[in-house]
Amino acid sequence: MKKKNIVNRSQNDKYAVRKEVLTSFFLDNQYKLVTRKQIISLFSIPKNDFDILDNILKELQEEGIIYKDESNRYVPITNKNLVKCRYQAKSGNYGFGIVENGEDVYISSKNLNGAMNEDDVLVEIIQTQGKSKEGKVIRILKRNTTQVVGRFVKSRNFGFVIPLDDSLNDIYISKKNSANIKDGQVVQVSIEKYPTESSKAEGKIIRIIGNASDTNIDAKSLYVSYSLDKLEKFNELVQQEIDKIPQNVLSIEKKNRVDRTKERVYTIDAADAKDLDDAVCVKKQADGSYILSVYIADVSHYVKEDSFLDKEAVARGTSIYIPGKVIPMLPKELSNGICSLNEGKERLTLGVDMHISKNGEVINSQVFKSVIKVTKKMSYDKVYKVITNSEDNELKQEYGSYKDDLIIMSELAKILNEKRMKNGCINFDIPEMHIILDDEENVVNIEPYPKTFANQIIEEFMLITNMVIAERYYFLQLPFIYRIHEKPDEEKLRDLNLILSNYKLRIKGIKDVHPKAISDILNSIDNPDDKDIISTYVLRAMKLAKYSNECLGHFGLNAKYYCHFTSPIRRYPDLFIHRIISKSMENNYLFSNKELSKYENEAEQYSKISSEMEKNATKIERDFDDLYSVIYMKRFIGEEFDAKISSVTSFGVFIKLENTVEGFISFNDIPGDYYIYDEKTRVIVGKNTSQQFKIGDSIKVRLIKADILTKQIDFEMI
DSSP states (O other): OOOOOSSSSOTTOOHHHHHHHHHHHHHSTTOOOBOHHHHHHHTTOOGGGHHHHHHHHHHHHHTTSEEEOTTSOEEEOOOTTEEEEEEEESSSSEEEEEOTTSOOEEEEGGGOTTOOTTOEEEEEEEEEETTEEEEEEEEEEEOOOOEEEEEEEEOSSEEEEEESSTTSOOEEEESTTSTTOOTTOEEEEEEEEOOOSSSOEEEEEEEEEEOTTSTTHHHHHHHHHTTHHHHSSOOHHHHHHHHTSOSSOOGGGGTTSEEETTSOOEEEEOTTOOOOOEEEEEEEOTTSOEEEEEEEEOGGGTSOTTSHHHHHHHHHOBOEEETTEEEOSSOHIIIIIITSOOBTOEEEEEEEEEEEOTTSOEEEEEEEEEEEEBSEEEEHHHHHHHHTTOOOHHHHHHHGGGHHHHHHHHHHHHHHHHHHHHHTOOOOOOOOEEEEEOTTOOEEEEEEOOOOHHHHHHHHHHHHHHHHHHHHHHHTTOOOOEEEBOOOOHHHHHHHHHHHGGGTOOOOOGGGOOHHHHHHHHHTOOOHHHHHHHHHHHHHHSOOOEEESSOOOBTTTTBSSOOOOSOTTTBHHHHHHHHHHHHHHHTTTOOOHHHHHHHHHHHHHHHHHHHHHHHHHHHHHHHHHHHHHHHHHGGGTTOEEEEEEEEEETTEEEEEETTSOEEEEEGGGSTTSOEEEETTTTEEEETTTOOEEETTOEEEEEEEEEETTTTEEEEEEO
């Protein structure tokens, strides 16, 4: 090969240029496998640039462009049977390689090659059946699990830690690394040696979290395992920027803003909400149309691009909500302070005025910078009582002067909701779990989250605002982040039709399904319990909504244009598009080519990061719900409950209680017969009695087990 020179240029040569040259080198058709030493010779790389070379080689491996073989030569990943993915373990026995653009790959434990949960891996496809693929890990590109939380088990000469995450295998702890650690203590382990095909991972205990008998030790352990304790505070550089932000709106900040401080403006949220980022006002016109004004906290005014605060918000991506706590994307000085639309306080906002016909059509809209002063902080429960004519005298006194405004809001929300339903928007009416804790963070109760039409009022107003903003900035052709939801796969819809057949229902036209076909199915179900179960299955058949710099539409909402604009306090994509909107207003909607390129790259990058952080937050929130469910139900072992079968599998059935808690019944715990699973109908049938159990059946169950370690709740059928 001819010698090349990429480093002996002027000192202004950029890292990106060197990386691009090396990438082209590896992907060249004439490339022959070389080692690091040979690369140094070929490119005449001086010793003081070895670190740069190593960083580039490491990045190219993590990005799945090359990998290092057994002879330490760099191999380009051009083989179609090789795919870069992130391994997500489902148990200690198997998991899936999650491919960014493609079908996920099944990976059994025997083909892991030492990979752990969340590792970036290079997988060779070893078997394909239809759309299903099975793979084998041939290289671990990047280790993403460095610390683990679990219970320590002590033996005479060594110990091991059983991770809280049951998808991880036990970690060996040598005697010297576990001195003074007591059996059963919950500890944090730093992984010193990763597992191989023939050996376990080895670790060193770096922190004792507590004893098994400590109050709330299980919740505390889960909290630490996700490093949420490290997210409670913001670093010193962020704090220094926060300290410079005034906690009141300054006179100079009101310039070039529409003054709406004299308008009647309301926030409607949960009674205990502190991060209030949206406020609304509705006026009815003489012709029966409405003016809906929505004001969203102008967070981008305070979070300047490329600041330490902005970088931290990008990294967090979203706020995380767990029972009793919020891990905020932004410091409380912003989220609960100057950016929160608190009653009686002047606040900077981005305003959207929408003129809406009496049929729910948006006639025209206007986006502007504004300053408001919230007239009244309202709660969902009180608003609902007002619009349903509650006779509560104390409530009448508090809300009496606002009732007419609330009735008009209710009118418009109903019109918008009816229009959405008529157009085929899919309404996933699934009760959320509401976990109630006392002051000591003990679980007091679990119940369906209370939701009334008051919640619907704000939901409708935010939906229409998001659609209006997305459409406006799509046609302005500015860099943007959209919220997209792609069509479900035909294969998943076929599976869904098997479930629906139990209810004598069927989705038609699944080759090119329209949202209305699914919406009509859900709207046809009268029984709320059945609707809950079917909605869950429909949701499982859908693809995940995500963020994208491309406007690809939102299937579930049947919306051609959609974005997240209304929650910049707790979601980074909202904050980013606020920045774009503000800059476009300031620059008369003109951007230089350099700015366009910068923001287009950021829109693509932040879409990916925010989608990942959203998935991460969802997983954390579900794990806490599962843990608290087990903790709460443990006190009811031996008691009987009414339940509905929510899923039927080849190894048992899953059930759901009226309080939203879910559990499992093994075939061994269904008395009276030996049951066989019929895959075609998703029904279990008694071998001797021919008795059947299917999805949606009401049954009586007894709680027999609530295992905190596995977060599993087991019942037996009565």
